[in-house]
Amino acid sequence: MRVLSGMQPSGAAHLGNYLGALRPWVDSQSPDAFYCVVDLHALTLDMSPADLRRQTVELLATMIASGLDPELCTVFVQSQVPYHAQLSWLLECVATYGELTRMVAFKEKSQRSQGYRVGLLTYPVLMAADILLYETECVPVGDDQRQHLELSRNIAERFNARYGETFRVPKGIQPVVAARVMDLQDPQRKMSKSLASPLGTIYLTDEPADLERKVKRAVTDTDGSVRLDWEKKPGVSNLLEIFAGLSGERPDAVAQRYSSYGDLKRDLAALLIETLSPIRRRYYELMTDPEELNLIATEGARRACAVAGDVYDRAARAVGIA
Numbered sequence: 427m428r429v430l431s432g433m434q435p436s437g438a439a440h441l442g443n444y445l446g447a448l449r450p451w452v453d454s455q456s457p458d459a460f461y462c463v464v465d466l467h468a469l470t471l472d473m474s475p476a477d478l479r480r481q482t483v484e485l486l487a488t489m490i491a492s493g494l495d496p497e498l499c500t501v502f503v504q505s506q507v508p509y510h511a512q513l514s515w516l517l518e519c520v521a522t523y524g525e526l527t528r529m530v531a532f533k534e535k536s537q538r539s540q541g542y543r544v545g546l547l548t549y550p551v552l553m554a555a556d557i558l559l560y561e562t563e564c565v566p567v568g569d570d571q572r573q574h575l576e577l578s579r580n581i582a583e584r585f586n587a588r589y590g591e592t593f594r595v596p597k598g599i600q601p602v603v604a605a606r607v608m609d610l611q612d613p614q615r616k617m618s619k620s621l622a623s624p625l626g627t628i629y630l631t632d633e634p635a636d637l638e639r640k641v642k643r644a645v646t647d648t649d650g651s652v653r654l655d656w657e658k659k660p661g662v663s664n665l666l667e668i669f670a671g672l673s674g675e676r677p678d679a680v681a682q683r684y685s686s687y688g689d690l691k692r693d694l695a696a697l698l699i700e701t702l703s704p705i706r707r708r709y710y711e712l713m714t715d716p717e718e719l720n721l722i723a724t725e726g727a728r729r730a731c732a733v734a735g736d737v738y739d740r741a742a743r744a745v746g747i748a
């Protein structure tokens with residue numbers, strides 16, 4: 427099955443990125459799977475060129491450290507495949523202003539910055555291009571990308587209806603557990619790269635002592651009973667969901683084993699240390715060899731171009747520019 431997904435190099439990857447995306451990516455890797463660092467998307471944010479360049483390499487290393495095997499699947503950097511930006515323009519002429527302004531992510535982000543970039547509005551069209559270029563059937567993403575996925579489907583269907591059958595219409599899939607990991611300090615807010623709270627965000631490269639400290643200080647409540655109740659007990663529910671995401675259980679099954687927050691937190695910290703330590707070590711190892719990372723990206727871009735080029739040509743012919 428053809429799979430594609432992407433992640434922005436907008437900051438260090440966190441536990442939400444891991445449970446919502448990276449781990450499902452690793453589970454679905456195959457020669458038919460494409461995973462990209464979407465550096466063009468990060469240009470919608472205020473970031474220095476040096477930071478963008480560094481974070482792109484760091485994210486590439488994180489993806490591989492998390493278990494993606496570049497021999498088995500294609501790992502690449504979006505800007506190294508020029509068809510993404512090219513197809514995005516064709517799709518911008520199919521998408522409507524109204525549907526883009528209805529995107530929740532756009533509404534939130536545009537409120538935060540005065541004189542926001544037009545790219546913030548057209549961002550989901552570039553995302554549709556990422557997906558449609560690979561004849562993607564399945565897009566593994568966290569819960570926050572659902573609306574963008576729906577837009578990609580609508581754009582594909584509209585393009586096909588207007589210009590003839592050109593794109594495969596993709597489906598998004600979310601993990602059953604931990605599709606939306608919340609901030610440990612503010613469990614009403616999702617864990618996020620751009621609005622990171624230092625104690626509330628777990629990074630994949632956190633040292634064991636950091637993991638212990640962050641879990642210990644995680645916000646809970648005064649009720650004292652360990653059970654899943656997102657409305658009344660968002661902090662505890664988030665910890666249970668994270669635990670279950672890491673151990674492969676159901677959150678309520680985890681809850682049944684614990685009668686105190688202290689025990690739950692202690693075991694969750696241990697599980698995080700066990701899961702993330704090998705990733706952290708591999709990450710630092712990979713970062714000592716930038717040349718190797720460069721080679722992986724070059725080979726990935728070569729493979730990606732071979733697929734994306736054909737689809738782009740088909741779309742260009744369909745609209746009448748080739």
Ligand code: TYM
Binds near residue numbers: 444567
């Ligand atoms: P981004 O870079 O914000 O996040 C990358 C992936 O991580 C998931 N994620 C989460 N999952 C669970 N809990 C969280 N707190 C959490 N935070 C992030 C996201 O859902 C995502 O799967 N627009 C996309 C990037 C993108 C893309 C694409 C994705 C560009 N082109 C094509 C799929 C296909 C984004 O900003 O993800």
